[in-house]
Amino acid sequence: MNGILLQLFQDTLVVLIAPLLLGWVNQCRAWLQNRSGPGVLRPYLNMVKLFHKDAVLAHNASPMFRFHPYILFACMWLAASLVPVIATDLPLSPAVDVIALVGIFALARVFVSLAAMDIGTSFGTLGARREMLVGFLAEPALLMVFFTAAAISHSTSLTTIVETLAHKQFIIHPSLAFAAVAFIMVLLAENARIPVDNPSTHLELTMIHEAMILEYSARHLALIEWASALKLLAFTTIGFALFMPWGIAEAGNWGALPLALAALFIKLTVAGAGLALLETISAKMRIFRVPEFMGTAFLLAVLGLLVHFLHGN
């Protein structure tokens, strides 16, 4: 019963704080660029605005186009609620392990790309093609990062991984260092951040994610934006779970929950600022440099796994 309560609490928590993280990253970026910034609550206000508008659909939009925002939102919500954000005994956790988690991200990506192709505009298909290009390299890299963690903890269940890694914090795993770098690169690519994509531009030469959702408006767009925020939160918390699992409450330890919540907010604040810094100091890449970037991430992750086995043997 407690577990179900915890799961419900986490589901609500992630869905509510996801836009906050996005707002925080944008605000930090604005500060770093010497702008005053839109405020951390901007994403919420944007969504309120979008939910008030009339939706416009292109004449030839099919049900695929209309259903996709809901599927995307559900997938990302599920992904974000599976990660042990504040405690490890999530009742949903046994149903979906890390490989399935990668599968959920892939499912969402395929739907985004298909919906982008649905109207048949030049930008939509261009975005879909680029998204799949980034995705086919990011997905194996992410899986390899997970495999490194799984090889250390002998489990592909995210909660077991967190419990193992949290106890081994004083043993240095060189393999995890490789994995962490690879993971950050994947995070940037998967969440359409600089240097792979630029979330704040509509320049046809560079855009990937924005090109795919050009045709969306009002509630559909709001759901997609919310889903993107959830995805960013999911990736960030996966990063915490793998590389900074301190503070996450373990099974049955209810007293640690407030502390875990505080730890989560501190980590999110730091990570958001770090992400903004990373985005500010790097430049957007040409689209055909992206495969090199992602290839590097993939190789680093594989190297991490190899290092683990070398080390272990």
Add this chain to the structure above:
Amino acid sequence: MIFASTLLPIDVTFGVIVYWLLLGLAGLLLQNTRAITQYIFPAGALGALILAAAALGSLGGAVNVAVLPLGLPDLPFHLRLDALSAFFLLLLGAASIGISLYSAGYFRDMPGNTLGLLCFEYHVFLASMALVLMADDAYMFMVAWETMALSSYFLVTTDHKVPEIRQAGFIYLLVAHVGAIAILMCFGVMQGGHGDYTFATMRSAHLTEFWSSVTFLLALFGFGAKAGILPLHIWLPEAHPAAPSPVSALMSGIMLKTAIYGILRVSLDLLDAHIWWWGVLALTLGLITALFGVIFAAVQTDMKRLLAYSSIENIGIILVGIGLALTFHAFEKDALAALALTATLYHALNHAFMKGLLFIGTGSVLHATGERNLGKLGGLIHHMPKLALLMLVGALAIAGLPPLNGFVSEWLLLQAFLLSPGLPHSYLNMLIPVAAAALVLASALSGYVMVKFYGVIFLGQPREKTLHEAHDIGIFERLGLTWLALGCILLGVFPVFVILLIDPVTQMLLGQTLGSTAAQTGWLLLTPIQPERASYSPLILFLIIVVGVIFTIFLVKKFYHGRLRRGPAWDCGFPEQTARMQDTAEGFGQPIRQIFEPFLGVTRIVPSPFDKKPHYHGESRDRLWNLLYLPIARVTEKISVMVGKLQHGRIHVYLLYSFVTLLALLAFIR
């Protein structure tokens, strides 16, 4: 033996084979389109259903054997129905139910005489595949194998008036026979000089390590030619598109699996040696095949060729599983081998359903539009919504996405990879993570391929005017497609039951099963090792996504005013959108072509800016043609010229040859 007092499963399965042959003959005699499509094909589907039920019933039961008083004197046909045969018969039956039902609708416009012949070949093809799976001696096996090759050759060349199709058929027949020779030699080695070609003798003949390995290599070559393992894949992308769609579905979905059956039968049942490099060889070949197949699939512009290359990829994945199973088996880690083998068999079953579904679906597209080229399709979701929905299931399944079936088998295979460390061989321990990475890369690319396949055909604006007249599918087609799509969903959502089905096979080949561990926490949760190591529940995942979607829709409906307008597409304010501005299949595959350019042989004709009628042409060719096959062809030609010199057409020279041969034989044999 056959007409025993109680009806054994083997009697039923053999009965279905006879029934199929009779149906084929009836079709040949009737030559009436209406009768064949409305009665014979559905009757064939009924036979397939009975076959699947009998195979299902005999899985886990006792081994059935039968001896047919046919064949040559003193060389009767032996049949055997054990767990391995039963599993593959189940695959054959279950997938061909959908394909036969579909055929009943698909061939409705074909003239009676052509259709009569096709119906005969089709059912002979089905029957021969079933016989291959039940054969218990090399003689029966080869007869069935060759019947299968020949009947499918004639099916491939149904449209024999087109030169390309004749050529495709020729290549297919050639590779099939090169493979068959290797299989024949493999059986020759295995009988070990006893002169008895039953599989029972082969099982008891203990070969030395060297001869075992020779047999294994011959089997891998021979069956690999049928399965499309690199570099023997060249016939596959030619023959599959050439055949009528239901035949492509049979060949890709089922016939390729008979080759997998052959590899498993020889390596784990008949030979059963513990030699680790067999596994590594299969693993490496499988990975190369998978990556090759998927990269080429990404750059195809013909929808059926694309699917053919995707079949090569999936055969690669299956071979990776076999390789892992053989490696584990060699090191006596049979529990892990059972996991890898289960993943392999699961993937084989999945592939039969997904590829069957996609191939027959392309048949409907072809029927409705007359177009196979992806560059001339588009927007079919508006005109063929039912087909679009069913094909979406197939595309998502083959892209390996949860909660559908393609994901489960890949998940199991990855679990097997993750457990591999601990092999007493440090190089292997290093190699296997890299292999896992390559496998994951291939499966991620298959997502790319499927977005391209589905998006270009069904989404966007129609690229040709004629597409507006496309009509949705008829009742038989819908039944066939629905059956296969349902299979994809059920196989994906209830993995524990499928694993329990596969258990008798792993028990027979390895003496270990996965089912008891997989179901240790109930049927809802799939746990291949221990629950805390790995667990997956597609049903829960599926339900949560469904509940999430419904909940979100409910909330949005409740709080949103729900006004909706239709307008022209926005596209950053550009007003003159035409269908030509969308990505074509070539455009969508362009990034892959660019990344893997050194690997693909790309020829491109780019128009100059001053062309009055600019025409772009790009083609990605298989480099192995130039690197491997053309040299072989040249050498063969040279050799035949040399051999030709022996032929003078003068009788005394030939007599001299006979005399010399006789002398030589006398000298050798005495």
